[in-house]
Amino acid sequence: MSVKVYERILDLFEAEGINTIFGIPDPNFVHMFHLAEERGWNVVAPHHEESAGFMAEAVSRMTGKAAVCIGTLGPGVANLAGAMMCAKVENSPVIFLGGQRARITEQRVRRGRIQFVKQAALFDPSVKYNASIEYADQTDEIIREGLRKALGGTPGPVYIEYPSHVILEELDVPAALPPARYRLVDQTAGADRIAEAAELIRSAKQPILLAGHGVHTTRAGAAVRALAEAMACPVIQTSGGTSYIEGLEDRTFPYGFSPSAVEAVVQSDLCLAIGTELGEPVHYGRGRHWLANEANRKWILIEQDPGAIGVNRPIDVPLVGDLRAVVPQLVDALRDTPRTATPELAKWIENDAARLAELAETAPTGQSPVHPARLIVEATKAFPADGIMVRDGGATTIFGWTYSQAKPHDVIWNQNFGHLGTGLPYAVGASVAEGRKRPVMLVTGDSSFQFQIAELETAARLNLPLVCVVAVDYAWGLEVGVYKRTFGQGSLETGTHWSTETRFDKVAEGFGCYGEYVERDEDIAPAIKRAYASGRPGVIHVVVDPKANSEEMPSYDEFRTWYAEGTQ
Secondary structure, three states: OEEEHHHHHHHHHHHOOOOEEEEOOOOOOHHHHHHHHHOOOEEEOOOOHHHHHHHHHHHHHHHOOOEEEEEOOOHHHHHHHHHHHHHHHOOOOEEEEEEEOOHHHHHOOOOOOOOOOOOHHHHHHHOOEEEEOOOHHHHHHHHHHHHHHHHOOOOOOEEEEEEOOOOOOEEEOOOOOOHHHOOOOOOOOOHHHHHHHHHHHHHOOOEEEEEOHHHHHOOOHHHHHHHHHHHOOOEEEOOOOOOOOOOOHHHEEEOOOOHHHHHHHHHOOEEEEEOOOOOHHHHHHOOHHHOOOHHHOEEEEEEOOHHHOOOOOOOOEEEEOOHHHHHHHHHHHHOOOOOOOOHHHHHHHHHHHHHHHHHHHHOOOOOOOEOHHHHHHHHHHOOOOOOEEEEOOOHHHHHHHHHOOOOOOEEEOOOOOOOOOOHHHHHHHHHHHOOOOOOEEEEEEHHHHHHOOOHHHHHHHHOOOEEEEEEEOOEOHHHHHHHHHHHOOOOOOOOOEOOOOOOHHHHHHHOOOEEEEEOOHHHHHHHHHHHHHOOOOEEEEEEEOHHHHHHOOOOHHHHHOOOOOOOO
């Protein structure tokens, strides 16, 4: 069949199940946008290309597939850079497409050219693959190589550029191939390794399952639930793996922030790690809470990238493959010999439930401004059971780790890179990926919220069921705390405070959203419910106590151990 290059690019993406694209319309790719719209794709134009990248990243997390965004040549592509670096560190398979002027422009010896820079070389360190479609008949091989690289090994972003003279050229090509014809999919582990892992599980006295970010992004919850039930063990969440698996909510504990998690780690004689790099937030699986019983603990790691095995700690049984294929192998191997739960599991479940109830009871109440701990309690109590939770901000997220009363099945936040301002774009992207039906709650700090606040208009335009709960202390709260700890109370806190005149509820109304201003904790949940009922995206401006926000962050000592001397 005869097609244009831009048509073929869409065909190749459709073969991968991709049907969403983010970017700001530009002459370089308006043909692609127009055709994608005709084909029924989600075509979303945000207000900043960095937001487009974050939105695409959220789609990849919610679908388990690669996602696509586009930047126009020069400044548009430059704006993608932050999202590109974020996707690299967050291990997100995002395909960044960049427009460019005709290649002859690059080869001319000229000065003072408009909207032009040699782009590709700027992004080499930030992507897994960097290529340009120089000739029309390279389209298939380059797009497929990009998908191969984005989804293979440790997932991550790729950058593909097309000069303007190529995008409208004609191709005579067959139908696009399915993924299994040109890249490795559903890779399983060897039968000998599976048998070895199953024997370790059967013989363990106190096994644990350590669930990371990859469990959520591969959409493997159902299979991991079956494995956890066969192992009859607790599930310990890494800080990146904070989505709860349906059916395992009561036995899932956050590493480092739940005493039940710490006890389970200390007593464990086997750790099965899934979807995690065993990085700093879990002390590489060999420091702090892991030190006790280290000599008696065996390790099984399910990892797609063979180059990651044994890097951060020794592994007894590596299971190399796609966890979506490997976990069912383990479940089958254990089917006839399921374990029986130890008495400790029931105790840990009871203690963790009591911990959450006590936190809800003891979070300071009746204050105005609201204590940030109470904000988290009240907001998460009002979280819809079928909702998507998005987190952003420094101090706000730290309070959320400890005080959250919700156990969402989908949580999106920027754990590895720590990139502020991702929250609102993530919320938009996640909602688009889910068909704009499930309620979304963004819990964020005010400074983080302002990075991409223009995307409130995007949310309003798409009429998303999104409520943004904004903890407002009129400051960079986490940094204020740094100043106080470094220089003492009353120190000069340079650059950390801003105007108390700012009203995010009014900003929201200006963008066509619902807005409410809250100063009392008892008003938080009703405001959230009214926002959802309004049928428009909502912003709840909650004034929080700046002193508590900067000085009373819970579990902060635990958080600091991620970076403390000895973890490096």
